[in-house]
Every structure is written in C-alpha cells, then in structure tokens.
Amino acid sequence: MKKTLLAIASLALCSVFSVTVYAAAPEAPAAQPKTLEQIHGAMWPKSADGFVTKQQCMQCHGDYEKLAKQTANLNPNPHMSHLGQVNCEDCHKVKQAKPDLMCNQCHNFTIRKTEAKK
Amino acid sequence: MKLLNRRNVLKSGFFGTVAASLAAVSSTASAQQKAEAAKQDPSKVYDAIVLGAGPAGLITAIAAKQAGAKKVVVFEKRDRPDGNAIFALGSVCGWGTRHQKEQGINDTADDFYAMMMDVSKQMGDKALNRTYTDNIPAGIDWLEQDIGVKFGKIRPMPYPRLGRTCRVEGEGLTGGAQLVKKLLAAAEKNGVEIKYEHKGIELLHDDKMNVTGVKVQTPKGQEEYLSKGGVAIATGGFSANPEMVDKYIGGWATRMVLRGSKSTTGENISLTLPMYAKCVNMDQFHSGPIIGATHVNPADVLNSGYGVQVNTSGNRYMDENNTYVIKARTTAQKTLDNTGYVIVDSNCSVLDRVIPKFDRLNSPYGKADTIEEVAKQVGLPADKIVKIVKEYNQAYKDGKLAEMNPPCTYKKPHPIEKAPFYAIPLQGGMTATFGGPLINTKAEIQNLDGKSIPGLYAVGNSAGGIFFHNYAGGAQLGAATVFGRIAGKEMAERAKQAQ
Numbered sequence: 001m002k003k004t005l006l007a008i009a010s011l012a013l014c015s016v017f018s019v020t021v022y023a024a025a026p027e028a029p030a031a032q033p034k035t036l037e038q039i040h041g042a043m044w045p046k047s048a049d050g051f052v053t054k055q056q057c058m059q060c061h062g063d064y065e066k067l068a069k070q071t072a073n074l075n076p077n078p079h080m081s082h083l084g085q086v087n088c089e090d091c092h093k094v095k096q097a098k099p100d101l102m103c104n105q106c107h108n109f110t111i112r113k114t115e116a117k118k
Numbered sequence: 119m120k121l122l123n124r125r126n127v128l129k130s131g132f133f134g135t136v137a138a139s140l141a142a143v144s145s146t147a148s149a150q151q152k153a154e155a156a157k158q159d160p161s162k163v164y165d166a167i168v169l170g171a172g173p174a175g176l177i178t179a180i181a182a183k184q185a186g187a188k189k190v191v192v193f194e195k196r197d198r199p200d201g202n203a204i205f206a207l208g209s210v211c212g213w214g215t216r217h218q219k220e221q222g223i224n225d226t227a228d229d230f231y232a233m234m235m236d237v238s239k240q241m242g243d244k245a246l247n248r249t250y251t252d253n254i255p256a257g258i259d260w261l262e263q264d265i266g267v268k269f270g271k272i273r274p275m276p277y278p279r280l281g282r283t284c285r286v287e288g289e290g291l292t293g294g295a296q297l298v299k300k301l302l303a304a305a306e307k308n309g310v311e312i313k314y315e316h317k318g319i320e321l322l323h324d325d326k327m328n329v330t331g332v333k334v335q336t337p338k339g340q341e342e343y344l345s346k347g348g349v350a351i352a353t354g355g356f357s358a359n360p361e362m363v364d365k366y367i368g369g370w371a372t373r374m375v376l377r378g379s380k381s382t383t384g385e386n387i388s389l390t391l392p393m394y395a396k397c398v399n400m401d402q403f404h405s406g407p408i409i410g411a412t413h414v415n416p417a418d419v420l421n422s423g424y425g426v427q428v429n430t431s432g433n434r435y436m437d438e439n440n441t442y443v444i445k446a447r448t449t450a451q452k453t454l455d456n457t458g459y460v461i462v463d464s465n466c467s468v469l470d471r472v473i474p475k476f477d478r479l480n481s482p483y484g485k486a487d488t489i490e491e492v493a494k495q496v497g498l499p500a501d502k503i504v505k506i507v508k509e510y511n512q513a514y515k516d517g518k519l520a521e522m523n524p525p526c527t528y529k530k531p532h533p534i535e536k537a538p539f540y541a542i543p544l545q546g547g548m549t550a551t552f553g554g555p556l557i558n559t560k561a562e563i564q565n566l567d568g569k570s571i572p573g574l575y576a577v578g579n580s581a582g583g584i585f586f587h588n589y590a591g592g593a594q595l596g597a598a599t600v601f602g603r604i605a606g607k608e609m610a611e612r613a614k615q616a617q
Contacts (some may be wrong), residue, residue: 054197082199082205082295108412108480 033097042095057088075114078103164604165613167332167345168192168352169318169385172201173294174578174598175352178302179310180265181606187347187613190310192329193334195317195381199298201354202550202579203595208286208293210261210269210599211592212254215284217272223281225357227251232591233280241399241586249559250584250593250600257450257599258284265304267297283592297595307479316341321349321389321574327565328558329573347613348573350561350605355551355579356384356535357403366400366553375410377547386580390555393574394565398582400553410546412481416460417442418468419542424532425462426510427544429453432493432502439527443588452544456542458495459505461489463536472542484541489534496541507534550594554582561605573612575605 017052027118037044045056061067067079081103091099165187168175171194182190194200213230231251235242261267269284286293305312315337322331322342330346355364362371362384387397407417419425420442428446430436435458436448440491449458464468476483484495493503510526513519521524555563555576562570563581576582578598585593 036552080290081414082292083200084204084298087197106413108481109478 035095035097036092037094051087051089052094054085054087054089057092061088073114074111076103076109076111077113145151146520150591158563162342163344163346164189164191165345166190166347166350166609167343168350169332169389170194170201170296170352170354170578170580171199171300171302171312171314172354172598173203173297173595174580174602175350176305176310177599177602178350178352178575178577178606178609180305180308181603182347182610182613183308183310183605183606184264185610187606187610191343192298192305192310192312193316193318193332193343194312194314195335195353197314200379200381201298201596202357202382203294203298204292205378206292206294206595208288208295208297209283209592209595210254210258210286211283211590211596213251213260213282214255214586215258216262217269217284218281221272221281223272225282229359230254230282233282234593237590237593238586243556243583245559246557246584249604251598252416253600253603254596257596257603260603261599265300278435280590282590285592294595317599318349318351318353318385318389321393323393323573327393327571329571342395345573345609345613346616347609347611348575350575350577350609351386351389351532351555351563351580352577352602353381353385353389353580354379355403355554356387357548357551358382359384362387363548363551367403367551368401370451371403371548372406373456375408375413375545375547377406377408377413377549382550386554386576390571390574390576392561393563393571394567395555395571395574396564396566396568397402397554398556399586400551400582401568402552402586404549404552404585405443405450406547406549407446407449407544409481409543410456410545410547412476412479414475414478414481416472416542416544418472419460419462419466420445420544422462422466422468423528423530424466425460425534426506426526426541427458427460428498428506430455430457430459430498432499432506434506434522434524434526437524437527439529443546446546448546449544456545459484459498460542460544461492461503461534462540462542463532463534463613464538464540465532465536466540469540473540476542483543485538486541487537489539490587492539492541496543498541510534514562550587552579552582552589554580556583557581557601559604560608561601562608575608577601577605 022029045052064079064085068077071079072076077102086102090102166182168179171192175192179190179192213225214360218225231248234247268287270287272281272283273285281518286297288296307536317335318332319335320333321329322333323329329349330350331342333340333342356381358376363372407420408415426434427436427438450456484492486492489504490500493500511533513522514531519528519531557563557576558570561575561577563574563576565571579594581601584597
C-alpha cells in the first residue's frame with residue numbers, strides 16, 4: 001500500500017514536472033530541477049540488461065495513450081510519435097532532469113506549449 | 119617459434135580441417151538435437167512463423183490465422199515495429215476500389231498493369247505484377263473492412279500522378295504508422311502472437327532443404343521454433359545495412375541519408391542465401407531528397423520547375439529538369455558530400471508549402487535580397503553563384519538554356535529575378551531497396567535452380583522481382599497487402615496438410 005502511494009506520488013510529481021521541462025518555457029525555473037533518479041529515489045525500477053524496460057515504467061505511469069493525453073498541449077506531442085511505443089529511457093535518462101528528445105536524433109524540433117486540449 | 123615446413127603445413131592443414139569438420143558436425147548435431155527437443159515442446163511449434171512486424175508481416179500473420187492456421191507467431195527483432203512503413207505517408211496503390219468509383223475515376227485491370235510495368239521500365243516480373251493487379255481490389259477492401267483502416271480521398275501523387283492511391287488517414291501520425299497501429303490491433307484480435315526482441319538468425323531445414331523453422335536470438339539467448347506451414351520473411355530490404363548497400367549498389371550509395379528505418383538490415387538476403395535463394399534486382403532502389411540533419415523533405419522545390427541546382431563548390435551538376443528521384447540519386451552520385459542547393463526566387467510557387475516545414479524543424483536555408491548574400495548565408499562561393507544565376511538568366515532570355523553545360527531543359531522555364539532569393543539545401547536519401555529473393559505468385563522463394571524452396575516465403579520489401587527502377591506511389595504497401603495475404607493462406611494450407 002505504502003509502495004503504491006509512493007508510486008502515485010512520484011507519478012504525480014513526474015507528470016507535473018515533465019510538462020514543465022518539455023516545454024520551451026520562457027521563464028527560468030526557480031529551483032534546480034531534480035533528476036529522475038532523485039524524483040524516484042528507491043522507486044527507480046531495477047534494470048534488466050542494463051536498461052529499464054518501457055513495460056516497467058508503464059506499470060505506474062500508464063500506457064502511451066494516457067501519456068499522449070497528458071502531453072497533448074505540447075507540439076509536437078512527444079508521446080504520440082510515428083515511431084510508436086519507444087523505450088522510455090530513449091528520452092528519459094536517469095541522471096538527467098530534462099529528457100533527451102529521441103525525435104531529435106533524426107529531426108530538430110523545438111517542442112512548444114500550445115492551447116491545452118486534454 | 120616453430121618453423122613451418124611443408125609437412126607441418128600439411129599436418130596443420132589436415133588437423134585444422136578435421137577439427138573444423140568436427141566442429142561443424144557437432145554444431146549441426148546440436149542444432150538437430152535442439153530441433154528434436156523443440157518438437158517435444160508444443161509451445162515452440164507453430165502453424166506459421168513470420169519474421170518482422172511491419173505491414174507485410176502482420177498482414178501475412180493475420181491472413182494465416184483467418185485461413186485456419188491455429189498458432190501463428192510474428193518474431194520482431196526490435197521492441198516495437200520499426201520498419202519503413204512507420205516513416206511512410208501510407209498510401210496503397212490500387213484500381214477498381216470503392217474510392218475510385220465514388221470519385222468517378224474509371225480504371226481497368228489492364229491499364230493498371232500497364233502502368234506498373236511502365237514504371238518498372240518493363241523490367242518488373244510480369245506474373246508478379248499481374249498477381250498484384252488482380253488481387254489489389256480485394257486487398258484494399260480487406261484493409262478497410264477487416265482491419266478497419268480509414269482511407270481518405272484519392273489525391274494525385276507523384277509520377278505517374280493517377281487517381282489510384284488510397285491514402286491512409288494518419289489520425290495524428292504518419293499514415294504508415296497508423297496502418298501499423300491498426301494492423302497490430304487486428305493481429306491481437308485475431309489471436310496472433312507477437313514476440314518482440316526475437317530476431318531470426320538462421321533458417322532451420324531438413325535434409326531435403328524444406329524449411330522447418332527458425333533459430334531466434336532473444337535477450338535470454340538463442341531459441342529454436344518449428345513451423346508446420348513454413349516461415350515468411352517480412353524483414354524489409356537492406357537499405358540500413360551499409361555493407362550490403364556497398365556490395366550490391368555501390369559505395370556512393372552508402373553516403374545517402376536513410377529516409378526510413380534503421381532496422382531494415384538485409385535479413386531477407388542473409389537468411390535466404392544459405393538456402394541458395396535466387397536474389398534479383400539487387401542494385402535497384404528508390405531514392406528521394408531529404409535533409410540528413412532534420413529530415414525535412416525539400417521535394418516540392420525540386421519538382422517545382424524553378425531555380426538552378428548547384429553543389430557545395432558552387433557548380434551546376436545536372437539538368438534541373440529531372441524528377442526529385444533522379445535529383446536525389448544524382449546528388450549522391452556526383453557530389454562527395456551528398457549535398458546540393460537549389461537557388462530560387464520568390465516566384466517559386468511552392469515556397470509557401472516548403473518553408474514552413476523547414477522552419478518547424480529549425481532546418482537551415484538561405485533567404486536574402488541579393489544572390490550574393492543568400493549564397494554567403496549557406497556557405498556557397500558567392501562570386502560563382504552570382505555568375506551562374508547571371509548566365510542562367512541570360513540563357514533564359516536568349517532561349518538557350520538547353521545549350522548550357524550541363525543543359526537545363528525546363529519545359530516552362532522561369533527567370534531568377536524577384537527578391538528575396540532562397541537557397542534550399544538537398545541531400546540524396548534512400549527510401550527502400552527493391553532487391554531480394556525472387557518469389558513466385560504464391561510468394562514462395564525461388565532457388566537458383568528455378569524451384570520453390572518448400573516452406574519459405576518472402577513478402578513486402580523482402581521479396582524481389584516486383585519492382586525495378588521505380589514504383590508507383592503506394593505500390594510498396596500494396597504489394598505487402600497482396601503477397602502478405604497470399605503467403606498467409608499458403609502457410610495455413612501447408613500447415614493443414616502437415617497435420
């Protein structure tokens with residue numbers, strides 16, 4: 001139970017946080033943003049073969065459909081890509097606060113906030 | 119260190135050979151033992167095995183299920199579908215469709231077949247193109263009715279610009295990615311198993327060269343699976359395998375930008391060559407323009423009939439009156455850095471479509487009120503570019519564009535005169551390879567003796583024979599549909615007979 005609550009808490013934190021860091025917001029963040037490792041703490045899943053699988057992440061964070069809704073106000077929407085269900089760690093690095101956009105391995109997007117259309 | 123004499127060489131040669139033979143025997147025996155063991159494990163015996171979870175593979179698997187195969191599995195080497203289709207607009211080229219009828223487009227099988235052969239310069243396999251023609255109307259109906267694919271209105275496509283391409287509605291994705299998404303859902307609904315991170319590394323066969331299964335690399339190690347109906351290879355072509363591109367097409371082509379998947383690495387060749395498959399049209403592929411760093415597609419400018427095209431040394435290197443396919447290929451062939459620029463003026467009629475794409479992807483281009491300035495912006499030698507534009511405009515006035523070197527044979531040329539001027543970059547990109555193991559009209563792979571390899575099928579871009587030189591827009595996914603459905607039925611039938 002305690003674990004579930006923790007997971008929900010970290011999910012909520014992460015969700016709010018991810019929107020902030022994804023967007024090219026003009027205002028500077030007040031505090032030093034936390035890395036994923038710091039946010040998750042002991043909740044960071046154990047890695048298999050050197051990386052955490054998307055299945056592990058989606059157990060708490062929901063599937064891509066849900067994630068795409070959460071970031072529907074971002075253009076382009078990083079969770080609704082033609083590549084499909086990429087591994088979360090391809091963008092979200094454990095030691096970083098800000099994701100490396102996998103899209104930009106081929107493209108060069110600046111993700112912008114648009115009108116919320118959740 | 120021992121000195122080698124003739125006897126030693128002979129000895130070591132002999133023992134080396136014996137050792138190698140023993141190793142080969144033991145590895146064969148072990149493979150056979152494992153195959154026997156797999157036979158005992160019903161969870162590893164299927165009615166049909168498909169390699170690759172792109173449209174061709176998923177269609178094959180669903181068709182096999184619908185034709186009565188009980189256990190069907192798709193092995194996908196990546197952790198998600200990652201073939202060329204997810205990068206595609208997602209068009210399916212056909213005739214006699216509901217869409218043509220509703221839009222009042224009259225078409226016939228013979229006209230369609232003639233177009234397919236014309237696009238391939240009469241070099242495509244006639245029987246395969248006839249099979250495509252005869253089966254595509256039912257294939258498109260099936261995609262709509264069984265799979266739930268939504269097609270938009272038929273719109274003119276690049277050459278041959280006929281009303282034959284049904285465009286998949288992307289619903290927020292590329293049409294191709296949406297098609298794969300729909301096929302994945304349909305595969306699940308039809309009870310097809312999909313195993314990700316399972317890469318086919320070797321075909322299993324009996325002593326009569328009947329394909330009996332496949333050895334698969336998984337994160338946990340290697341596993342062997344058997345199939346009663348056979349194995350269909352749907353792994354795409356080899357555009358993302360530079361060694362194969364160099365060997366079969368040429369070193370210059372390895373410098374082309376991949377317009378599609380990084381996962382199409384030629385398993386259609388490497389898996390089937392040990393079965394003595396006859397691989398055909400290996401030097402043939404489709405190309406198109408792209409910017410490597412951002413993947414913007416500047417094709418509209420190249421097809422607009424405006425401007426001069428120069429390399430990074432500031433020289434014209436080809437007749438501008440060519441399609442974007444030829445321009446992309448020639449840029450890769452004739453420039454070492456696979457880079458060119460088109461210098462156009464503001465009259466160029468497609469800039470309002472192209473420039474927003476560049477801006478959205480922060481993709482650099484030149485824009486200035488003088489030719490000199492626009493050349494400087496993109497690092498071209500300004501004096502040369504000014505001279506070339508001057509010469510072009512003079513030749514335009516004199517009606518002597520075709521006498522330039524190289525000639526410029528625009529049918530309706532335009533001067534380069536109205537500021538601001540633009541320098542739009544381009545690089546040659548590879549869309550897909552056309553070469554692969556030759557199939558027959560049952561999607562069976564042919565061997566070098568002209569016979570079908572029992573139990574071995576190729577579908578989609580894995581298969582060779584259908585395309586040569588070029589393809590009609592939407593024909594790659596069309597062929598995946600037609601031959602996927604055929605291979606699925608064939609494997610289901612074969613599995614029934616093996617009961």
